[in-house]
Amino acid sequence: MLTFPWEEEQQAAAPQPPAYLKRVVADSNDRVAWIRARSRGVTATDAARLTTRKSVENTAYDKLNGNNFGGNAYTDHGKIREPEIAAWVLREHNIAPSTTLFHAHGRPLHLATPDGIAVNSATGETELAEIKTTNKAWRSIPRHYLRQVWWQQYVLGAERTLVVWEQHSEFVPVAREPECRWVDRDDNEIAQLVHLADQLLDLMRRR
Numbered sequence: 602m603l604t605f606p607w608e609e610e611q612q613a614a615a616p617q618p619p620a621y622l623k624r625v626v627a628d629s630n631d632r633v634a635w636i637r638a639r640s641r642g643v644t645a646t647d648a649a650r651l652t653t654r655k656s657v658e659n660t661a662y663d664k665l666n667g668n669n670f671g672g673n674a675y676t677d678h679g680k681i682r683e684p685e686i687a688a689w690v691l692r693e694h695n696i697a698p699s700t701t702l703f704h705a706h707g708r709p710l711h712l713a714t715p716d717g718i719a720v721n722s723a724t725g726e727t728e729l730a731e732i733k734t735t736n737k738a739w740r741s742i743p744r745h746y747l748r749q750v751w752w753q754q755y756v757l758g759a760e761r762t763l764v765v766w767e768q769h770s771e772f773v774p775v776a777r778e779p780e781c782r783w784v785d786r787d788d789n790e791i792a793q794l795v796h797l798a799d800q801l802l803d804l805m806r807r808r
Contacts, residue, residue, distance in 0.1 A: 642710035648752035713756035
């Protein structure tokens with residue numbers, strides 16, 4: 602097919618789709634496939650627990666044997682409120698909700714399902730959103746949630762994440778709008794998490 606020079610220039614200048622779209626593993630709307638895929642790798646929920654060798658061993662045990670936690674009133678509340686908070690994030694920050702499980706570049710067992718994903722139109726950088734509900738006032742974002750955020754940034758290749766939290770009292774939101782704060786990528790923290798995650802995968806393979 603004949604292509605004119607100006608069309609070649611337009612094609613060359615056209616933005617490329619984000620690389621993470623080539624690394625889709627499953628979607629949480631297909632619950633069975635999503636849970637199966639998560640059980641085989643290290644997710645952001647797992648990474649949030651990884652601080653010491655003992656925590657790696659405990660996480661490996663839980664992933665291989667399961668645990669008795671099946672949810673409670675607080676997790677149920679979070680599931681109910683998340684779509685409403687996600688709609689606020691989309692409206693106020695233009696970050697679309699996501700239910701997709703991705704793997705990191707070259708690491709098919711390093712997994713994450715961020716609550717929201719966007720590509721910044723000005724910078725072209727990937728940005729994420731992470732949504733939480735809490736019955737406590739936060740002075741700062743809890744450390745285990747930061748580990749979850751940094752892991753997601755690593756998997757998706759994102760530069761920053763909007764952490765959004767809604768405080769409630771007896772499961773009633775205390776404010777009309779949630780609070781939020783940007784968290785920048787931290788490659789030093791990510792390197793530590795990747796090291797611990799590889800220890801976790803090694804233990805899972807050996808048991």
